[in-house]
Amino acid sequence: MSRRLLLTLTLLLAAPLSLLYALSHGSLAISPAELWQAIRGTDTSLAQSVILELRLPRAASAFAVGGLLALAGALLQVLLRNPLADPYVLGISGGASVAVLLSMLAGLSTVWLRGNAFFGALLSMVLVFGLSRTGSAWTQSRLLLTGVVVAAGWGAIISLILAVAPGAQVQGMLFWLLGDLSYATKPALALALLGIGLLISLWFARPLNLLARGETVAAALGENPARLRFVVYILSSLLTAVAVTLAGSVGFIGLIVPHILRLAGGSDHRFLLPNCVLFGGSFLVVADTLARSWIAPMTLPVGVLTALLGVPVFLYLLARAR
């Protein structure tokens, strides 16, 4: 109990620290004193506009996206009872990516890209769920196989678009595919949805503990497995769709954050889910700050940074865990 609580408290502390780090680092270095003045509003210099108009919305978006992806990843791993599952395994991001890349080819504006990304994600969600229900019994492996195959289909279309797209557009497309927060300037809705998503998933936290031991166990201990899996599927898909709409397919967070937290604090979803939101959010805030400040003024795709940071951390924890 005390160790699990300690982990949650540490993560609660890490979240504001990651935001402070993001606000003070970048191509324009800002001292703690300047940062404090800017937050209090007593400074109206360039520093303040950089912090409040550029860095804060971007850092808040990064937190929302990281939290959404880690939460969705934890939910999908237990739904599929597969530790290899991540938010993109069932083709949600593939559907969004195809929609976005087609929109870029057609030269549509950012607002259209957003709308189409969400639409593409929803289309993929409905498609996979519909296809996995046809035939006789619904099983986890059937959903997983359907999702993986649909995702592979989207992947083929993405490669096709990249192959035929004009050279000038390909770099923008690659950034979107790898995940990029440069255009994420309005985080309020995503943050609100993250909060709502966390509340709903906490309502199902104890049932998820049962589902982790199998659908029959969940049914035997008083849960309706069909309802539970429907809720978890829709919820995790919507969380992923929101994240992908905001920042493209930022990789790795949804796969690795739940595992790191299980290794550190156990599998009880009443702790695991809020921890995922806190750690996933803070992790992406730090990764995104590094992405835009490491070789500033050039910006790296944040998805590359999440993998570069996440792989060694995860391997270290895995080697240490017995």
Place this chain on the structure above:
Amino acid sequence: MPLLQTKALSLHVASRVLCANLNVEFRAGENWVILGANGSGKTTLLHTLAGLRTPAAGHVELEGQPIHSLSHRARARRFGILLQDSETAFPATVLETILTGRHPHLNPWQWESSEDQALAEKALISVGLSGMAARPLSTLSGGERRRVEIATLLTQDAPLCLMDEPTNHLDLRHQTEILELLSARAQRPAHANIFVLHDVNLATRFGTHVILLFGDGAHRHGPMQDVVRHETLEKLYQCRLREVRDHEGVWYLPR
């Protein structure tokens, strides 16, 4: 009124009839055992009794109500199920697992109370695993894990227990100790048990009533001593058996 009863129940698996027109009443104080060869439908029957499967015909009633008209939660407060096998995809400790038995008694935002903890620890002691509460499940042997599942069932504290091969993975001592513990629960008011077992000798020792499934739709049921006979068992398992008698009882051994 019986705790549980089947009305004209028929079970099919892949167009094969496992059991046709079964009418059984399970009453308080009784320890029922389901016996049959591999693939004769014991688990299918147990899952149908628990409402986890829809029968081909007929229905199951829990205290007079059709089982499918009750919510999963209402069912889980009245009967517990011990599944034949378990799987663990994610790490969990012994105590975490046993506490899931309290799930049907808790509201969504409610946490396990100190009474729930006490129940879990009592169950842990009664299956002989005291001191192992904090151990990860993955470090336990098959028999120890089986006893964790049994402790979870005890923590669920349901009046009716449906158990699929509870003695799986257990050594000789724990087979009898666990069956003694479980069958004694039927002595409590309005409690009863239904076991699926493979060992005829454990069945005759701990069971009061029996259902024999012959695998072709035929079945026989009733009090243990009326139904279990040498020639009936030979027909049930399709093999020759030796009957050994002494002043304590009768044992059946394969020839």
